[in-house]
Amino acid sequence: MSPEEQNKLNRALELAEENNRLIKKLVRAARWARLFRFIYLLIIVGASVGILYVLQPYLEQILETYGGIRDSVNSFGGALR
Numbered sequence: 001m002s003p004e005e006q007n008k009l010n011r012a013l014e015l016a017e018e019n020n021r022l023i024k025k026l027v028r029a030a031r032w033a034r035l036f037r038f039i040y041l042l043i044i045v046g047a048s049v050g051i052l053y054v055l056q057p058y059l060e061q062i063l064e065t066y067g068g069i070r071d072s073v074n075s076f077g078g079a080l081r
Contacts, residue, residue: 001009
């Protein structure tokens with residue numbers, strides 16, 4: 001093998017190794033991004049459930065009040081007929 005071919009072969013090997021390092025970095029970054037996205041979604045879902053748990057008594061009270069008002073309006077409408 002001539003020295004020129006040897007230089008080209010060495011250069012191709014260097015480029016392949018550099019590409020391999022870069023691809024490994026990209027894969028590692030994608031894994032971390034996927035993990036953080038999962039944690040982010042978990043926090044959002046957990047916060048939503050927590051807020052619903054805290055607001056549940058107030059929502060039940062509002063629904064009871066609405067039901068009472070609706071019943072009153074229906075009975076008042078029935079009295080007018």
